Amino acid sequence: MNRxxxxxxxxxxxxxxxVLPTAAFAQSPYPSRNxxxxxxxxxxxxADIAARPxxxxxxxxxxxxxxxxxxAGGGGGSVGNAAAARAEPDGHTLLMTLSxxxxxxxxDRLFGRPVAYEVAQFTPIARVLADPTMLAVPxxxxxxxxxxxxxxxxxxxxxxxYGSSGPYGTLHVSMExxxxxxxxxxxxxxxxxxxxxxxxxxxxxxQAIAASPGTLKPQVDDGKLRVLANWxxxxxxxxxxxxxxxxLGYKDVEMYIWAGLFGQAALPAPVVNRLRDxxxxxxxxxxxxxxxEASGSLVAYQDAPEFSQFVAxxxxxxxxxxxxxxxxx
Numbered sequence: 001m002n003r004x005x006x007x008x009x010x011x012x013x014x015x016x017x018x019v020l021p022t023a024a025f026a027q028s029p030y031p032s033r034n035x036x037x038x039x040x041x042x043x044x045x046x047a048d049i050a051a052r053p054x055x056x057x058x059x060x061x062x063x064x065x066x067x068x069x070x071x072a073g074g075g076g077g078s079v080g081n082a083a084a085a086r087a088e089p090d091g092h093t094l095l096m097t098l099s100x101x102x103x104x105x106x107x108d109r110l111f112g113r114p115v116a117y118e119v120a121q122f123t124p125i126a127r128v129l130a131d132p133t134m135l136a137v138p139x140x141x142x143x144x145x146x147x148x149x150x151x152x153x154x155x156x157x158x159x160x161x162y163g164s165s166g167p168y169g170t171l172h173v174s175m176e177x178x179x180x181x182x183x184x185x186x187x188x189x190x191x192x193x194x195x196x197x198x199x200x201x202x203x204x205x206x207q208a209i210a211a212s213p214g215t216l217k218p219q220v221d222d223g224k225l226r227v228l229a230n231w232x233x234x235x236x237x238x239x240x241x242x243x244x245x246x247x248l249g250y251k252d253v254e255m256y257i258w259a260g261l262f263g264q265a266a267l268p269a270p271v272v273n274r275l276r277d278x279x280x281x282x283x284x285x286x287x288x289x290x291x292x293e294a295s296g297s298l299v300a301y302q303d304a305p306e307f308s309q310f311v312a313x314x315x316x317x318x319x320x321x322x323x324x325x326x327x328x329x
Contacts, residue, residue, distance in 0.1 A: 040080020
């Protein structure tokens with residue numbers, strides 16, 4: 001090749017790069033650097049409980065550090081969810097979030113606020129946990145049953161304060177769903193996550209919370225909290241004596257606080273498949289299974305296709321519930 005031909009070939013290289021996939025020039029393996037796993041809540045809640053053992057196990061499978069980033073704010077996880085949605089879709093920023101993922105954009109629309117993100121900006125990778133929320137009160141409270149709680153609330157409308165992880169988060173929607181069905185009015189006190197809400201009930205700032213079994217079990221075992229009911233269709237193995245709301249006659253009260261791993265919608269298929277394979281290994285890890293069992297939360301693993309269908313169905317049910325509840329401060 002003479003000098004003129006060499007220059008012509010060099011001039012054509014940028015055009016060639018523009019029309020051919022980047023992978024044709026650089027086949028860098030995934031992951032090529034540290035992975036950030038955003039948890040859109042403070043430590044101590046269901047998403048954090050799910051994220052930490054998964055992050056440790058993913059490090060072993062993927063061969064790169066997986067750093068948990070608790071990025072709370074915005075109420076119900078919207079700040080962290082939005083940050084993950086905007087991240088570069090290369091698999092190095094992932095999201096471990098809750099069922100409120102679908103509720104928060106609807107709440108923004110309900111209040112006429114700018115929508116922070118849309119569910120369509122994410123691709124589901126794996127479901128990790130799927131526990132029903134549970135109604136907890138201080139062990140020192142006079143309420144031994146849901147009937148006791150409802151009777152007192154009817155006498156004092158709007159006076160019993162309950163904590164949540166933020167407006168229209170999973171815990172807020174759970175409590176408002178119950179309140180609407182029981183025809184009672186409670187006082188909503190929002191926090192930046194389930195961890196701070198738990199701290200608030202332990203300190204006496206609020207008198208009730210809805211939370212996951214894993215969040216509540218240590219406090220119940222220590223005699224600090226009492227669980228009155230759960231929002232699931234069946235009883236929770238770690239709380240076999242706690243009835244469901246459906247058993248108690250609240251047929252339309254059902255809520256699950258699932259936690260799942262998501263990437264961006266534009267995540268390349270090879271990266272999605274690598275993460276799916278990795279999560280299949282992670283969710284069989286004895287260390288992960290042991291950690292979740294000790295926390296009172298049983299693994300509820302679903303691979304991407306099943307998880308995508310689950311998210312779609314659960315999101316539709318939750319959005320309908322939010323519309324029924326309407327604007328609640």
